[in-house]
Amino acid sequence: MSEQSLSAVEAELYDRQIRLWGIESQEKLRAANVLLINCRGLGCEIAKNILLSGINSLTVLDDSLVTEEEQIKNFFLTKESIGKKLAEAILPKAQSLNPLVKITADCENPVEKNANFFEAFTIIITTGIKTDLVLKLDKICRINKVKLISGDVFGMFGFSVADFLNHEYYEDRVQMLPKKRTQDGSVKTTIQVKGQIDYPELNKVLIFPNTKQSIDAIKKSNRRNGLFFLMLTLLEFRNENGRNPQISTKTDDIEKLKIIKKSIVGLYKISTSIFEDSLFEQSFGEVVPVCAILGGVIAQEVIKAVSHKEITINNIFLLDPVTFNGKEECVGA
Template identity: 30%
Template sequence: MSANHATNGTVKLSEEEIALYDRQIRLWGLEAQTNMRSAKVLLINLGSIGTEITKNIVLSGIGHLNILDNHIVTEEDLGCQFLLGKEDVGKNRLDATKTRIQEFNPRVNLSFDKANIEDMDASYFKKFDLVIGTELNTREAITLNTMTRQLNIPLYLAGSNGLFAYIFVDLIQFDAEDEKLRSIKATEPGKISQNREIISIDERISEDDDKIVYERIKTRNLYKPFQNMLDDATLNGKLTHRQLKRVSNALPLTLASFLSSFDDSSKETFETQTRNMCLKLGLPIETISTQYTEQFIRQRNVEFAPVAAVIGGALAQDVINILGKKQSPLNNFIIFDGITLEMRIFEL
């Protein structure tokens, strides 16, 4: 299944659905909405970020959403999960939330699997057009990405460490189309960055004024697997010295966290790994703040509702974008810094 397979548009929207989704059809077009209606998406784990993603794509009119989660609701979940109440503590997450999720949009086909991701093989994943993984450790993320690559299925990963969060995107190869007003200097084909290239440009003359010309630009996006990103991550040659100095501490801290487990490594070990990651990325080591590091360690794997809302909204919007192929998608690693409220895209 290709990264573009989800946009097959084989399901037609009814007049009722066109009326229901009228506002978003005006925003991203009938084709994108039809493709949403055709798509089969797998979401892994219904934590705070997973809930936000679910809400957004269900309200948007996804055709089929399958949620895989075997977690039991704890009291800690109540502070970051708006679908849960005190009466749900001790229940399986899916049992506690499935009715409320269906109420978001009864037209969406929902299915639920109370199972462990590690028990699922290729026959399970190949049913889906797109996979979204949340709350995964590094080993699970790499294993999942290896599977989605073998099956040629687009993958998003998302997670948070308190005020800091990330999105990883692997669409393998994805061609997107954008349209813009032609400027004095016409756009030319060629490399935009390491992972993106303009492969064709078509012009369209405005029906209202033949002096107004639009460019339809097709951009090819290439992606790295999660493992390769960790192995090869660098910003050398991609940012100026001044830009490197302004990169959030959340980037090296997050990447270093993928390479360590706080169960078997000390604070000193993690700080060493963070410094090594800075060297690898090409970032000045002296810019790493002790305050950032200590806060990151304290909040490791903690989910905050406001941060989850930002990450869940951004990820869900990108899913909508790729289904419509109207805008270039995220490529390939996004960091949210809740201290500065910055969210930046890095091509690693």
């Protein structure tokens, strides 16, 4: 969808946002078609924020059924949703957040979608999928100039990794005016500065043992935040086991995580002290407050990437499970 002028109804509804980031940015959002893969604890937080921002359309791709546990932590669901297709069950409450956004439910398995399906979107958001699918999607996105951001929550730990291609942005900066040129008494003005971030493809960012990926980026790994390697360890656990670590098998899963950690630090040629094994204790479940924090961060990045307003994170965000401070890492560039 090409950019269009906002209607009077849209201008009134998005008045506060227009004052914040301008009419041009809101029109870019109004033209954006977003795909969200999985709408569970983290996904529902992301969906809420981007729906309120005023995008054109949101497609929710999720083939799961609503469980009792999922219903408790997903505010789009009710007790009547249990046993139903999740993508369809969230529609009523999601649509009520913003009736002006077109919302579509797709209950197919993301793995079974062909490449053509993903071409129509402005940006794709993924949660809770294996890395091989993320990397496959990234290749498709790069061919079709579609932006991609992937995020997950493991207990108290959360992260996102983005590929916004060759992303141009505009940033407002305050500039002091020479006193001799001022006529109205003002001493400063706001100017718009253009910038660009060239994102690396994700197969240069997410590198695991036993893959055929290039390891050139590994040479710079000794300066990485330890949480980056915690992220890789947890993702590799999902890749190997087809699930996240579970409380019901906590003891066994922690041992598996320790083994995976050894293989990853061996690949990157770093010390096992890069992060403490005690962090594994905090990596179970999908903690709702952490979903809310990370969901806000990812949605903010989506809004910035689509509107081209303000600088985006390049390219990894890490939420510290101990301090809850956000850390940024640039990997693979």
